[in-house]
Amino acid sequence: MPRLYLATPVVDDPQALIASLPGLLAAADVAAVLVRLKMADQRSMISRVKALAGPIQNAGAALLLDGQVLDGHVELVARSGADLTGVAALEDALANLKPDRIAGVGGLATRHDSMTAGELGADYVLFGEPDAKGQRPSMEAIAERLQWWAELFEPPCVGFASSREEACEFAAAGADFVLVGDFVWADPRGAAPALADAEQAIRQGYAAASGQSKEQVKAGRELRWE
Secondary structure (H helix, E strand, C coil): CCEEEEEEEEECCCHHHHHHHHHHHHCCCEEEEEEEECCCCHHHHHHHHHHHHHHHHHCCCEEEEEHHHCCCCHHHHHHCEEEEECHHHHHHHHHHHCCCCCEEEECCCCHHHHHHHHHHCCCEEEECCCCCCCCCCCHHHHHHHHHHHHHHCCCCEEEECCCHHHHHHHHHHCCCEEEECHHHHCCCCCHHHHHHHHHHHHHHHHHHHHHHHHHHHHHHHHHHHC
16 A cells, blocks of 8 residues: 655744654654755754654654755755655765665656666656646646656655545555645644554555456456356
8 A cells, every 4th residue: 555755844943843743643654754854054954854853763664855955955955865856856966875775756757758867877756746836737647747756666656645635546546655745734623633544545546456456467367258
């Protein structure tokens, strides 16, 4: 079943997030946390990463940083994995990240870019995140790209979900991980029930797809008997 990948709000003062993370990460099966840092001097950003690393890693989740904050900050690269934007950024960062750190990549506008990222050694490819203008493909287009990748390639694929509905749809399409963030933090019930709800949506999507696959196999067998 696909697992959750949680993106934090943009972190300036990490104390409130540190207090909530243990309960939040206990509320659902979170494979990794993407820490989005407010730009600052390198020492301040390292301090924030170190403060957040404990509760994240103690919960058994991997810590990754938004690749936009890594430019020129070698110490940050050395302390975490990274979610990068585009093939060029992946090429630039691989020497510092591999083999000990995770290097994921989004911003893949074409199938060719996606395949290039896989060939370069990306640990995952991400589909569906907003671009610099806040624009993103339709849910159907993202699901199609996830299904294409999952059927043909070995590296994991991640679907960026902006709602519970998308989390369900991307799990059904074959995503290995579903990245959730803003809609979880904005939920009036609180982040923990919203995250648990997103996990339930993933379960539902995966179960529906698994049931469909079984029916397809059964239908294929019946056709062979005819």
